[in-house]
Amino acid sequence: xxxxxxxxxxxxxxxxxxxxxxxxxxxxxxxxxxxxxxxxxxxxxxxxxxxxxxxxxxxxxxxxxxxxxxxxxxxxxxxxxxxxxxxxxxxxxxxxxxxxxxxxxxxxxxxxxxxxxxxxxxxxxxxxxxxxxxxxxxxxxxxxxxxxxxxxxxxxxxxxxxxxxxxxxxxxxxxxxxxxxxxxxxxxxxxxxxxxxxxxxxxxxxxxxxxxxxxxxxxxxxxxxxxxxxxxxxxxxxxxxxxxxxxxxxxxxxxxxxxxxxxxxxxxxxxxxxxxxxxxxxxxxxxxxxxxxxxxxxxxxxxxxxxxxxxxxxxxxxxxxxxxxxxxxxxxxxxxxxxxxxxxxxxxxxxxxxxxxxxxxxxxxxxxxxxxxxxxxxxxxxxxxxxxxxxxxxxxxxxxxxxxxxxxxxxxxxxxxxxxxxxxxxxxxxxxxxxxxxxxxxxxxxxxxxxxxxxxxxxxxxxxxxxxxxxxxxxxxxxxxxxxxxxxxxxxxxxxxx
Amino acid sequence: xxxxxxxxxxxxxxxxxxxxxxxxxxxxxxxxxxxxxxxxxxxxxxxxxxxxxxxxxxxxxxxxxxxxxxxxxxxxxxxxxxxxxxxxxxxxxxxxxxxxxx
Numbered sequence: 175x176x177x178x179x180x181x182x183x184x185x186x187x188x189x190x191x192x193x194x195x196x197x198x199x200x201x202x203x204x205x206x207x208x209x210x211x212x213x214x215x216x217x218x219x220x221x222x223x224x225x226x227x228x229x230x231x232x233x234x235x236x237x238x239x240x241x242x243x244x245x246x247x248x249x250x251x252x253x254x255x256x257x258x259x260x261x262x263x264x265x266x267x268x269x270x271x272x273x274x275x276x277x278x279x280x281x282x283x284x285x286x287x288x289x290x291x292x293x294x295x296x297x298x299x300x301x302x303x304x305x306x307x308x309x310x311x312x313x314x315x316x317x318x319x320x321x322x323x324x325x326x327x328x329x330x331x332x333x334x335x336x337x338x339x340x341x342x343x344x345x346x347x348x349x350x351x352x353x354x355x356x357x358x359x360x361x362x363x364x365x366x367x368x369x370x371x372x373x374x375x376x377x378x379x380x381x382x383x384x385x386x387x388x389x390x391x392x393x394x395x396x397x398x399x400x401x402x403x404x405x406x407x408x409x410x411x412x413x414x415x416x417x418x419x420x421x422x423x424x425x426x427x428x429x430x431x432x433x434x435x436x437x438x439x440x441x442x443x444x445x446x447x448x449x450x451x452x453x454x455x456x457x458x459x460x461x462x463x464x465x466x467x468x469x470x471x472x473x474x475x476x477x478x479x480x481x482x483x484x485x486x487x488x489x490x491x492x493x494x495x496x497x498x499x500x501x502x503x504x505x506x507x508x509x510x511x512x513x514x515x516x517x518x519x520x521x522x523x524x525x526x527x528x529x530x531x532x533x534x535x536x537x538x539x540x541x542x543x544x545x546x547x548x549x550x551x552x553x554x555x556x557x558x559x560x561x562x563x564x565x566x567x568x569x570x571x572x573x574x575x576x577x578x579x580x581x582x583x584x585x586x587x588x589x590x591x592x593x594x595x596x597x598x599x600x601x602x603x604x605x606x607x608x609x610x611x612x613x614x615x616x617x618x619x620x621x622x623x624x625x626x627x628x629x630x631x632x633x634x635x636x637x638x639x640x641x642x643x644x645x646x647x648x649x650x651x652x653x654x655x656x657x658x659x660x661x662x663x664x665x666x667x668x669x670x671x672x
Numbered sequence: 673x674x675x676x677x678x679x680x681x682x683x684x685x686x687x688x689x690x691x692x693x694x695x696x697x698x699x700x701x702x703x704x705x706x707x708x709x710x711x712x713x714x715x716x717x718x719x720x721x722x723x724x725x726x727x728x729x730x731x732x733x734x735x736x737x738x739x740x741x742x743x744x745x746x747x748x749x750x751x752x753x754x755x756x757x758x759x760x761x762x763x764x765x766x767x768x769x770x771x772x773x774x
């Protein structure tokens with residue numbers, strides 16, 4: 175099923191309803207469909223290949239997503255925050271292509287072979303041109319909808335392939351057609367090159383919820399937009415939530431219109447979500463777990479799960495606040511051991527998933543098996559009631575003397591220490607044990623390594639107690655909040671000059 | 673009638689349009705208003721009328737299911753006819769409403 179049909183259904187039945195942008199100057203579903211059509215006609219005349227998008231969030235993003243769909247071409251949003259050399263290297267990989275680029279970014283990507291550049295302002299003007307709106311488009315067989323370059327925390331970015339059928343399956347199985355009330359508005363602050371930025375376009379349109387894009391995230395811009403636009407729904411990554419809460423507290427702002435806040439894209443520190451629940455009691459919190467390769471969300475911890483967990487004295491229920499909830503009904507999820515054997519409740523292994531929204535494919539490489547199961551490379555376990563606990567990337571699991579040690583558990587314990595502002599636990603090469611546990615800590619006020627070691631030893635086994643502590647002013651994150659463990663490992667594993 | 677996922681169909685006797693979401697486990701005819709649906713690009717056959725026994729209507733945006741074959745179709749345009757498979761009216765598959773996650 176073609177994602178363009180989703181917009182057709184909405185635009186055909188609710189052409190005048192507000193779809194995008196601030197309420198004072200919104201774009202309707204009918205207008206979005208017209209612009210997408212004109213955009214497709216424009217891009218088709220310029221050249222062949224993928225429709226690349228390099229720019230900030232805004233109403234032009236959905237226009238470009240649907241324009242690419244109408245042409246049956248992949249939509250490939252690139253990370254404009256990369257340094258010029260990396261950005262140009264990724265852009266070269268999309269050739270042949272037509273790239274819609276923010277005017278002030280054009281100079282950074284000029285002259286890449288096989289890529290036709292189109293300034294965003296020219297694209298936007300062309301989408302309003304009656305001649306383009308009247309242009310003819312050929313019927314196309316939908317195939318690849320989106321090419322998303324993964325963040326590359328584990329090496330050279332891979333181009334994840336999402337087909338129309340994956341995205342459409344995700345949308346229609348998780349969102350009720352035009353199920354939103356007319357006063358609902360979603361604030362999208364994840365960038366266009368993040369899977370949540372793309373899926374928010376599709377689920378927003380199909381659900382009939384007006385989408386307000388934040389051009390780029392800052393806590394100030396987020397809070398100001400949430401207040402001004404009476405935002406009812408939003409999605410943030412964990413690092414954004416902490417910063418938003420700080421600002422709300424400083425300003426005494428309570429966001430009375432906000433009804434639901436979902437978070438995902440990385441591990442949420444438990445103190446942050448506990449604080450959020452206390453500060454915003456009227457908000458329904460949702461933890462959404464998913465990967466680019468799974469067309470976004472595959473498990474959710476819903477508002478009731480949050481409330482039950484925070485109110486419970488039962489440790490098994492309480493700890494679910496640190497889980498990602500239960501798998502969607504529309505797919506299957508299993509934990510498997512190293513030889514593919516299913517693991518019982520409580521035992522950790524690799525998270526495998528199967529369903530119509532699962533792509534599990536990169537350009538030139540398929541990880542999804544013939545039977546439809548996809549190994550996520552995430553390590554996790556299910557509790558007795560099917561709540562999924564994700565421990566992190568399988569590659570990040572520390573193997574010390576044959577014992578698998580998950581960094582997340584140790585990080586949670588360290589983070590609960592009053593001096594610890596942030597922490598990363600990683601494995602470093604060790605001659606005796608294969609790997610040893612090391613912690614990189616941001617501490618304020620300063621704290622002795624031995625004090626932290628005792629803190630962990632009292633709460634976990636001694637084998638899980640870090641043997642080395644490194645203190646840093648900050649930890650390296652990419653701009654969507656993913657901790658760059660690889661960078662830390664590379665830095666700390668390097669031989670120290672004598 | 674090749675009811676492949678993503679294939680689009682229109683009613684021969686009303687405005688209804690549907691897209692196949694899940695194919696049937698065995699061949700079956702997808703009908704609307706008592707008549708077989710036709711491929712979206714084909715001409716509607718002349719002279720057919722809406723069967724009053726299949727005139728309960730179809731609703732835009734609803735997912736319809738034939739429990740016997742597993743055929744599932746999304747109504748992409750509503751109309752006066754009832755969606756059916758081999759004479760069995762399809763039932764609306766209630767979406768398990770999920771909290772917004774993105």
